[in-house]
Structure formats: structure tokens, C-alpha cells
Amino acid sequence: MATTTDKITVSSLQSKKERGQKICMLTAYDYPTAVLQDEAGLDVILVGDSVGTNVLGYRGPQQVTMDDILHHLRAVRRAVRRAFLLADLPFMSFQPSVETAVKNAGRLVQEGGAEGVKLEGGLPVLPQLKAIVDAGIPVVGHLGFTPQSQAREFYLFSDRRGTVPKFHGKGPKGAKALVEQALRLEDAGVFSLVLEMVTEEAAQAVTERLKIPVIGIGAGRYCDGQVLIVHDLVGLNEEDLILTKAYGQTRQAWIEMFKTYCREVAEGSFPTAENAAHMAPEKRAQLDQLLNDNGKNR
Ligand code: KIV
Numbered sequence: 001m002a003t004t005t006d007k008i009t010v011s012s013l014q015s016k017k018e019r020g021q022k023i024c025m026l027t028a029y030d031y032p033t034a035v036l037q038d039e040a041g042l043d044v045i046l047v048g049d050s051v052g053t054n055v056l057g058y059r060g061p062q063q064v065t066m067d068d069i070l071h072h073l074r075a076v077r078r079a080v081r082r083a084f085l086l087a088d089l090p091f092m093s094f095q096p097s098v099e100t101a102v103k104n105a106g107r108l109v110q111e112g113g114a115e116g117v118k119l120e121g122g123l124p125v126l127p128q129l130k131a132i133v134d135a136g137i138p139v140v141g142h143l144g145f146t147p148q149s150q151a152r153e154f155y156l157f158s159d160r161r162g163t164v165p166k167f168h169g170k171g172p173k174g175a176k177a178l179v180e181q182a183l184r185l186e187d188a189g190v191f192s193l194v195l196e197m198v199t200e201e202a203a204q205a206v207t208e209r210l211k212i213p214v215i216g217i218g219a220g221r222y223c224d225g226q227v228l229i230v231h232d233l234v235g236l237n238e239e240d241l242i243l244t245k246a247y248g249q250t251r252q253a254w255i256e257m258f259k260t261y262c263r264e265v266a267e268g269s270f271p272t273a274e275n276a277a278h279m280a281p282e283k284r285a286q287l288d289q290l291l292n293d294n295g296k297n298r
Contacts, residue, residue, distance in 0.1 A: 008043050008084040010138050010191045017213040023225025025215055026233065029055045029072045033230060034079035042083045046227065047073045049088040054231045061147045064090040066104055070112045077113035086140060087114035091148045094119050094128045101128035105137050118194065120146040122181040126188055133189035141185040143178060144168040144219065145197035169202025182206045194227060195219040197243060218243025
């Protein structure tokens, strides 16, 4: 039986599926958040390309670069002790060729400290996926809604952020095709699969047929685990999407704290004497004396 201090590995995630224990995964993009997540006992921490829209103010994931991911991955790496640390291969870091994919997956491991990489897409990226697995790097697949390949849904050059997500696997043919793609990915050697915005029924069909753990986001109750974007979970984002759940309302709480701070600075109630360091009274008297003497000498 795994204890909360046991390091999470590919095989402990697999054991969780076999024992019917749910896997808990969240995104993180910075050191303090990852420290808290690791302490809270998360199984998997993902430095996702959602860093673009959630942290960097980008319009969509297509703007996220390898340098962006590596920068945030290194910060998260410094924090994570127990959880399995996963990183996204961003747009154009694996699509152009098998060589590019292996090279960039290797960079995430060697330069960023990732323990595994995730890449979006099905059959078109199967050669890349296989080659990364063959290079000895643990790989997570990502099917259903795959934001990187849905450029038309994004608003890269306008003020609108994000996307209009569509559910996958609404009909029997689509759901069957999804199951088939998932099986191909499993055969190619992925050790886990993320399903994003997939009907609960289709996600259940995939989860029951795959030996590897299936992690859902907007994919219903029957996946082997769940993943959320941390900013959605803490209620920092404005949008309220069906696929997420806010466990608190941090956004409004932060705005209130910023407002209160500004008001207190403006009215002089912050800082108080308790927020300051003080000279001993006799030193203060000496200072006054010195300043007065200097004044006289001028
Ligand atoms: O980038 C990301 O955060 C993701 C999750 C939605 C799984 O890929």
C-alpha cells in the first residue's frame, strides 16, 4: 500500500488504476503553488501549455514556446518532491518531425527536470509519440479536445481569449473512433492518456478498454483520475466552464485584498508602527541631536 510519502512513479500510477484508486492531477506553473500541491498529496503535477492563457496573457496555446514551458517547469521542479512531474510539449515542438519531437522531449527531461511529457493528438502524431517512448521517455497522450490543433477556435489576433470547446464522442461512431485511437496510442506505448471534453459515455468506454490510466478533464465520472487547471480550481479565472469546478473564489478575494491595501496606503493606516523597525529611544535622541547640530553648522 502506497503511503503519502512514497514517490509517485509510472508504475505507482499504473498500480492505482489496477486497484481502482483515483489519480489526482493538477496544473502548476510556479514554485509556491507546486510546493502546496506536493504537500497536499497530488499524484501528478502538470506544467501544461495552459500556462499561456492562464499566466502569460497569451490568446491561445499556439503562442507557447519551449522556452516558456522550460522556464515554468524549472520553477515547479524546484518545488516537487513526491508527485510525478509531467510537462507539455508545446505547439510546434513535436509536430514538424520525429527528430524535433524526440529532441524537445529530451530537453524537457534534461533541462527542465520533467519525469514525463504529454503531447496532444492521435494518429497523425503516432510516429513522434513512438519515437519518444523508444528514446526512454514516459509519454502521456491527449485526445478529445486538443487545443493546440484547434487554431481556428482561438482568437490569436483579437482581444478574445481562449476557445469555444466542443465535446467529443457525442455519437456512437465518434465514440468508437475515439476508443480505437486510444487503443492505438496505448499500443504505441503511452503510459497514460488525458481525455479532454469527451462525453461521459465515450470516456467510460475508453477507460474500460485501456489498461493504462485515463485522466479526464470534462470527461465525466468514470475516468481513472481527474485533472484541472489550478487557476480554475481556486476560482481565479473569470470564465465558468462546465468542465471545471471552482473550490473557492480567489479572484474576488484577491481583488478585495488589493483594494483594501490601496485604501490603507492612501489613508495612512498601513503601515502601522508595528509594521516598522525602530531605533532605541536614546539612539533616536542622538539622531535628533546630530541632525540639529548639522543644521546649525550649515
Ligand atoms: O495544458 C493543460 O493544462 C492541459 C490540461 C487541460 C490537461 O493539457
